[in-house]
Amino acid sequence: MNSQFALQSLILRTAAHFLLPLLLIFSVFLLLRGHNEPGGGFIAGLVAASAVALYMFALDIRSAKRVLRFEPRDLLGWGLLFGVISGVPAVFVGQPFFTSQWLELTLPVLGELKVGTPLLFDVGVYLVVIGAVLLILLSLAEAED
Amino acid sequence: MLEFSIFIAYVVLGISLVLIFFRLVLGPSLPDRVVALEMLATLTVGFIAVYTLSSGVTAFLDVAMVLALTAFLAAVGFARLIAKGGSRDDD
Amino acid sequence: METLMAFTVGGLFAAAIYMMLRRSIVKLVIGLVLLSNAANLLLFTQAGLLRGAPPLVPEGAMQPAGAVADPLAQALILTAIVIGFGVLAFAVVLIHRAYEVVKADDMDQMKDTDT
Amino acid sequence: MRLEVALPVIIPLFFGALTLILWRWRLAQRVTTVAGTGLMLLSALWLLAATWQDGILVMHMGNWQAPFGIVLVSDLLGAIMVVLAGISGFATAVYSLTSMSRRHEAFGYYPLLHLLLAGVNGAFLTGDIFNLYVWFEVMLVASFALLILGGERAQMEGAIKYVTLNLVSSAMLLSAIGLLYGLTGTLNMADIADKLSYAEDPGIITVIAMLFLVSFGIKAGAFPFFFWLPASYHTPQVAVSALFAALLTKVGVYALFRVFTLMFTQDVDYTHEILLWVAAATMLTGVLGAAAQYEFRRILSFHIISQIGYMIMGLALFTPLAIVGGVFYIMHHIIVKANLFLVSGLVYRLKGTYELKELGGMYRSHPMLAILFLIPALSLAGIPPLSGFFAKFILIRAGVEAEAWWIVGVALLVGLLTLYSMIKIWAEVFWKAQPEEYADRPAHGSAGSGVLYLTIGGMAALTVFIGLGAEPVYRIADAAAHQLLNPSLYIDAVLGER
């Protein structure tokens, strides 16, 4: 049932089942509010990566990968692409690269919301961080298996 | 009153920090050191709490929050190392 | 405080350098970690030290109420920490691989490529 | 808003991300890589043309005014460097099409290549000192990864030295930036220069300049900081070696040119005198290092060092002509050194070894390759009418004008010893008969050599062009030097007329 890699601990495994969603929701929370409070894509990404790393230690590598759903490598690519692309829309309105573009949305429940390219950028950072940290950790773990 | 308490709290935490540090140095086993590291993380949470009180800025609680939630991962890592027999040639 | 931080930074640099001068490749890693901490701390303290004033704007306000710590330096350090982490990850695995290939934790056995 | 200033950075970043996403599809990666580097080259040429026509161009990234946001600045030196990066990047990409092993392709060669170029171009174009550090790191980590691609023992050994020493350099750079930020409260290089020009008691600046000197000196491979270079440059795949040889150290040289013309000009008599000694020692130790070597790429690696010395000599003499010489030298050297490495790679491909003692008979068997070696080799040694001659000529003339006799003597002597090494390669690899005992070494195949010849031939043609058609090249270098020696042009372009 368990791979060679993980710690064979029922307590940790169970705790991980509980902590994983907690860490992930916490990470999204940190990402979304990062523009206004401490947090942001980088920190959020690290927390998310920690969550998966915990799963890796507690369960096994395969489960950890299943949590992630994507290859960490692809996350790197998409994250970078988001990061680069978020700088491009400005060019179409005749502004320099990475000039932030904001959209004011009025949503039914959430009310007025400012959505801008910096957020897209932060999401790119988030994805890259998750991808990078997990690519490193999972490769290292797999190397041991 | 509160200021004085905070001062005392800082001093006590400072002394605690040194005590923890000694355990970290003395070991003697790796798990002993890891306990010390865990405790250091907890103590850092304590520091941040006192600092929040003394500065009146609550933003630092976020640091404590992250710390409380993730610091034990280091212990997990060490535990796994030991479980795989990685430290027998050490210490 | 500036003086104390100067000593701290100096001490960290010294520790890092000492470790990097060892023959054991494992120690090299430890040196690298210390080095990156030292440089970050230097950058941090050089921008001025201010207690209890994070660079945050209170909700509803346009600017912080009083003086706040230098946000730019903090942003720079964040970037530097992340870069340092990436580089360190690479270095750690590199050393791991080098050990596997050379089968020794001794830098002196890694000098064949030079001459 | 000038789009072209940012394109040489944005394009490789974009293609880096794209090739990462296309990781599993080798063919797609190859196609996009050639397209991407080609596009980058075009954008670089566009940028150079625009900069030539309209003077220093600035893009305020994010539309934040300088000195607050990060600016990308294209002065002629920057634009020239970007074009050179474009040329070497494109050549490497094309050369890689047939020479790169599947193993490398499967583990990120193409994304690494693009991102390395992004780092290099970022470093050339940024007008922000911290951003320069960031691009340096991008370039370094990309080069780390490219260096170990293959996983051989020599690569690991070399990489450890490369990584360690460059990290020391980065830590020093970061510390120096921290100190400078503490002093000036700004990161924009033009702004720093501006503020320093009003500074009272600028002695401490000179001290910090020394840290920059060491840090960039390490990255440039200058004496006594070059050790990582000969330890590692001969270990990766040859296309990678070529790219490294052409570009990476030059980014260090570029940075030295940038900071020691723009920011650290308070105490020129002192700082540039030190640079001059560094230049001389770099030239000599590099060229002497090569004379002892009998491995194709090691010889070339050591020569990188000695050539760096010439470039620094141009900066150190700090006369208009000397700066022209330095810039000219950079242009010449990037093309020539990349080409020599590529030639060595083709030799390896055909003969299966880089050891001079095991090689031979190639003048007979591959006369075209022999000529294509001889052109860059003689150019490197400064034989007229190839590019290297004019590079050296300008520097020597500048040295004579400045009456810096000893550095002129060193430069000449080093030129002679460079010839010695190049002739050694020529005699051993091409003239000498193939030694019997190594005759049956397995070749790595000659299939697809056509593309390789094309690349090498194109680069050789450039070398000849820079020599025979030195006039336009000189004029560009001259204009670049003019901008470098008049920092107010740069400062005004970035900060606006004040």
Added chain:
Amino acid sequence: MLLAVLSGFLIAAVAPWVHRGLGRHSGWALAALPAVLFIYFASFLPALGETDGGRIILEYDWIPSLGIQLTFLVDGLSLLFALLISGIGFFVVAYAGRYLEGHRDLGRFYVLILAFMASMLGLVLSSNLISLFVFWELTSITSYLLIGYNHEDAKARKSALQGLFVTVAGGLALLTGLIMMALVGGSYELHELLTSGDIFREHDWYLAILLLVLLGCFTKSAQYPFHFWLPNAMAAPTPVSAYLHSATMVKAGVYLMARLNPSLGSTEDWMLLLGLFGAVTMFVGVFLSVRSTGVKQVLAYSTVMALGTLTMLIGVGTETAMLAAMAFLLAHSLYKGALFLVAGILDHEAGCKDFLQTGGLRRALPVTTVFAGLAALSLAGVLPMFGFVAKELLFEAVLEAPALAGLLSVFAVVSAVMVVAVAAIVGIRPWYGPRVDTPKTPAHEAPPALLAGPVILASLGLLFGLGAGLVDQGLIAWAAAAVYGAPVSPYLSLWHGFNLPLLLSGVSLALGLLLYLNWERFRRFTGFMAVVDRYGPEAAYEKAMAGMVWLSEWQTRVLQNGYLRYYLLTILISTVGLVMVTLFTRTHVHIDLDLSGILVHEAFIVAVLLMAALVSVTTRSRLGAVVSLGAVGFCVALIYVLFSAADVGITQVLVETLTVIMLVLVLFRLPGFLGLTPMVLRIRDAVIALAVGAMMAVLKLAASTTRYADSISEYFIQESQPSGYGRNIVNVILVDFRALDTLGEIVVLALAAVGVYAMIKFRAEDRK
């Protein structure tokens, strides 16, 4: 003109195909080029006559910004050389086509010889100093490739390198000299500089320029002590020797000295340097020539003698001397070209490479014998050959020399004696006397292609001797005038009446023949020279090269020693040195140790931080060190937090934790710490480490006392919310104000991850 000069290169580029297409006739076909060029250059003669030895200047743009132009100067001197180059070139190319027939590399040979010819033409015709130098170096390179023509022979490669190295070394000195000349004279154009001799002679740089230029000329023209490369260059095929070492390459130095005489000459330094070096070279050359037995060696050393003679004459500097020099130049080119080609026939037909193996070939090779004899007579300076005319003038010039007349005369006479012996060796020894078994038995006389050169060149020697006036009024006089810098009244003639020079000629002829008869004894008698050779210039060259390689190996051992820690030590000590010296010499900052304002818990944290760092450094347990690092990390995070950096604190904590995890994952397989270093070295390292730490601390303190301006961060604080729509200023900086930094930073992260991935997967693949 441009086309004329460059045509050699153009034809060279297609020569292999011409060769492939025309086969055995390629030699004659390609020889058409020099022939055409000869005619072209000859066509300048009338024009030059009209201006009475004046000059024609043709200018083409090349690199005007640098003052480097393709300017060509046609006057007597350059025309004389151009005619010699193209004329002899014609015979050599034709000769080579036959001589090397069937040789697999003949096609490449044409390329090189034509390129060489073009370079040589460019050299002598250039008026721009730098283009002259360009062609100068081109002759070095092409001649390198020609000397090493038999490149699979190690000796040929070595000789080629020697020639190249010596001439290029001199060339670099020359370049410097030329640049200095241009700076002094304000132009790179010879035709402008030649009229401004006084500016040079009075300038501080004069001696430096003179020495540098002469170094270039002496090496190229094989003056003592740089003469040794020339005989070794005989490794080249014979046509090359004939061409390079008679008419062209080696005369480049002579050409340049002659050319620059109006600018740099007429000073005591000039006369002494050229006179003495020329005389010594002349003597050494001929002496070594007589001592040699190899066919080409004898000829080569006699060339050294001729070059010395020319140098000496240019040094003497009188009108007569210039006339003598030009006449001697022409004479030498003719007979030496012929003799080398004869040497080639000897080799080609009889396989002879050494005079000791020759004898009695006159029956087999009658035509060769006749014209070899004719050329040898000119070499010996026997009436009525042109060589005689030249020698008479030579004696006259040295006897009248303004300085050192006696010394030079003695050298000249002694040399003349030995030259006669050399001429006898060449002109008599192989042909007459008993038939000696040669490696090959010549079946018939050499073919026309081989004979054309010797026949015509030797005949010209006779023709010009008989009709000295043929060349007298025109070319030689114009050339001498160009060298002299003023019109020269020509008086070349075969017969000047009984005078001292004639007497000396007679004496030297007699003594020379005597020497020839005692050749064996002379060689035995001078056997001690072998010892001298061991300490001679060539040995010095070899020693220098070996020394350079030794130095290089030593330096590599010392500097590039493979030990990372020594690299680090070097870098760090240099850094500390640079920074500290600068700090103490260029600043007057005071460092003020202010320990006030420290809160007690901060002191605790810093103390623990430093102690933890110390532990991580000193502990014998590697995992203990990792734990200590974790402690350092938490303390640093605390410092960030205590000084208001929340985001940084969080990041530090997370990164620290992940670092520990990563280290733990990796250290798993690594061994424990080893105590590899003895205590003394550890103390040394500790001292260096502390020095670096102290440097950073001092720097930080020194920089803290100064602040030139307020930080730009105030802008971010003000604008974060209004313009960036974010209240976390740090994050707004990261994703907006300085997004480019962050973009770079994630690229770094992605790259590191890819690198790690590749490293690990490579290993996985290798294991499979």
Added chain:
Amino acid sequence: MMTELLVEILISLFLLAGVGFMFVAALGLLRMPDLPIRLHATTKAGALGGGLLMIAVGLEFFGDVTVAAKAAAIIVFLVLTGPVAAHLIGRAGYFIGVPMWSGTIKDELKGRYDHKTQTLMSPPGLSKTRDEQPKG
């Protein structure tokens, strides 16, 4: 005024109690004779100390729900992760045979780990009796 003082005293009490327990944990960590006993000290006193401090913080910013939520979250996180870490570390000590204090009177865990498979056996007597016990 009076309430303010009272609140201040209350906060001070929580604060001092909190750091007091922190101190106990630290001292225990240093003073206690073997690994499990040290774990006792840090796990509980750490969690309690941290909790008390967070209550102090919550009181100081009374009414600010965000702060209260954060403080509560920190307590929850500490309580969640501390015991897990303690379990892992204590177990790890067993794995590598960290010696127990000489005053230890009983060790039922000794010798029950199979290092190879990382499995832990139940004591022979207990597993049987367990099924017989009533649930509830």
Added chain:
Amino acid sequence: MIGPLASNILLALVWMGLTGSFTGTNLFIGLVLGYLILASALRDQPGFAAYTGKIPKAIRFIGFFIKELILSNLKVAYDVLTPTYYMKPGVIAFPLEAKTDAEITVVANLISLTPGTLSLDVSSDRKVLYIHVMYLENEEAVIESIRYMEYRALEVLR
């Protein structure tokens, strides 16, 4: 238990939407209101009844737990702060009542948090919890108190 909790949260969100205020305070108010509504309106529904009934139990348990925590912490503190060691440590095997992974984990962690006891590990057959006990003078009494704690905890969980 998940369904009612989700309902509670949903109610809180609706409350926030209705009041148009997205602050933490308002969320808290919403949660309490939602709970009250659920507890009163749906008290007959079995699923919801269990949920609403759990809350008081949980609160009681927390109270109990905090009391234990403080009391035994003081005991340890006393031992730590005084020079002599009073403890009699030992490791015991505690037969678990808890069945599921979650129950076992919660119980084990609670045991760890109450001073004097520290869960070291669970046997691989999940039947026995090995506990390090600091004051093992009376093993029966210790086991009894642990069992009581387990009982209280399971009460909330099941």
